[in-house]
Every structure is written in structure tokens, then in C-alpha cells.
Amino acid sequence: MASTLSQAGKAWSWFIGSLTNHKSMAAYFEPIIQGVLPAWRSDKIRTQVREIRYENADMFTLVLKPSKQWQGFSAGQYIELTVQKDGAWISRFFSISSSPTYFQRTGLIELSIRIQEKGRITPWLPQALHKGEFVNISPALGDFTLDSKPASVCFIAGGSGITPFRSMLQNIQLEQTQSKQAITLMYYARSAQHFAFADDFEQLAAQHSNITLKLINSEIDGNISSNHLEYFSQANKDTHFYVCGPSPMIQSARQLLKERNYPDDQVHYEFFGPEPIHTDIQTDATQVLFARSHKQVSSTQNSQQTLLELAESHDLKPVSGCRMGVCHQCICQKQSGVVYNTKTKTYSDTGAQEIQLCVSLPINDVVLDL
Ligand code: FES
16 A cells, blocks of 8 residues: 555656656745745745844854744754855755754744854855845754763863854753753863853853853963863763864864773764865875866875865866755766765766765766766
């Protein structure tokens, strides 16, 4: 019975696809529906901008009200935000900085976003979006959550990596429960004015004897070090560490914790942006032909440059989003050659197939339909 139904479903999809050239009737009627409901998308969750406020010189918070279809989230998760810029849909991933308790009480979520100096989207967003406008979001994603409840945890945050921890800590603040879990927050910022939510955290630490706050000004105290872990982390051998921030900080923290013999399952981390690529893959100097652009470039030996980076460094502008193998916006047709996918850790065939530019390294000469 189930297989008859699924065959009927496939036949219907095929019929709709042949008739409309779209995956569904909803996608076909999207432009008409958008006339009544701006920013409506058949594959996303329509969400209203309720407020935009600055947290400090380079971070702002978007307060959003998702429609009723949105299913909620766990503290520490992130979403894909999709907005329209110059007529094109653009997506970026951001951690939710407010708590599930806040969402249950108000129906609102907050994204606290650092303005990237040379970014295309983050400096533009707070200027372009206005209260009352609609954007789109995805369901909540990611597994950087506090599902198991270790007796002792140490959060290590760098810069905008504070956002998932703000979500976790705001839950405690709003629920006003006294937990026995020992929590230390080591929060690194590049100078005093770059700490966000510092007043909230100080208030929380003053109200809860199990919470310890260490605001670490990197300008004065330097970056994460063995001494910092020794004197600030309040850790014991059973402590679980949660690390979120820029790649160099995460890599240093992981190395330092390894040297202190913490097993991998006690060290949880989330990269903001693409995870650095480190493979033992040896590649010869290869030629990459961007066939549609009539451009042939060399990928120097073992440069570990992805095909997306290679294209961009030669003035091509392929579509991209997350740059970490999640959103699939950078999918491109490879016509020939072998690439290595750093996310799935697999090699492609030699023939034609779709690949993700942002996580693919050329292994031999490659021809792309780009
Ligand atoms: S840019 Fe998102 S998967 Fe490549």
C-alpha cells in the first residue's frame, strides 16, 4: 500500500514537474503569492523583522518573529537566513543568540550578527532591513547543544562565537532555576568595547553561585593559552568544554585540551564560517578549466585551496552561501577530472557530475561548467 502511494506521489511530482517546470505547484505559483505576501517562499519559513538593535560597535541583533510553521530550536543551534539583495536571494547561516524559553514566551528569536569589515552581506543587512519587513529562515540546524548535562562545563567563546552561549545562558536567566551544574564562561574579545551582553552575563554570575564569568580582553591578556585554562577554566578531569569562535582560537583550544589529556568526547566545538581544510591528500600541480568563462588556472601543489577559493581568486563570482558544504548553493557541474570532497572525505569519479565547489579540492586536471 505504502509503495503504491509513494509511486503515486512520484508520478504526481513528475506530472507537476513536466507541466510547470517546478518541483511543486506552490513553487510554480510563488511569484503570484509574493504579490500578496512579500518574501513568501515555498521552501522557507516566512519571518517578520521586529527590531534591529546594535549591541556594540560591530555587532547588531535582528529580532525576528517566525511564522507558526517554525518548529522551535535547542539552545546552541543556528538557522539559514535568506534575504533578497538586488533581486537575488542570498543566504547566510547565523546562530540563534536568544533562548528557547524566550521563544516560548514571546514567539521571537534573536540573531546577533558581527559586521564583517569586508563582508558583502553583514554590513548591508542592518541598513537594508526595516522593522515590519519579511525575510525567510530555515528550520533550526546543528548539534552544538547541551543535551547531556555534564556536572561541569566550560564555555570558551571568541568574538561572535558568544552567540550560542548567550542562548544557553539566557535559558538559565529566564527560568530562574538554581542548578548544581558548574558553568564557567571564558569570553574572549579583541578589546574592551567588543564584549557583547557583558552586563547580562555579569548579572547572571552575580545571581547564580554556580556560574563563573571570565571576560578576557585579548589586547591585554592575549589569546587562549595553557595558563588561561589553568587559572580561568575552573575545570576538573570530567569537565566538558564547548568552544565556539574563529578557527585559530578553536584549533588552539583543541590542541591545548588535547595536551591536557581531555578525551575528544569532552571537547565540543563549532566553527564560525568554514572549517579549515587539513587533509593528508597530496595533489600534484593541476590545471582547472572554467569552461564557460574561458579561463584556465593552475592550482599550485598542495595549496589546499578549494575550487570556490580558486575561482574567486581569479575574479570569477560563483554563487555561494555557507562556504562549508551545508547549503548546496555552490553546486557546479564538473565535466571531467577528479576532485576530493573534504566534507564527505570521498573522491569523485572522473566523469561528469555535480560537485560542491566550497569543499572540493582538485586532484588532477579538472574542467568545470563555470
Ligand atoms: S557554499 Fe554552501 S555548500 Fe558550498
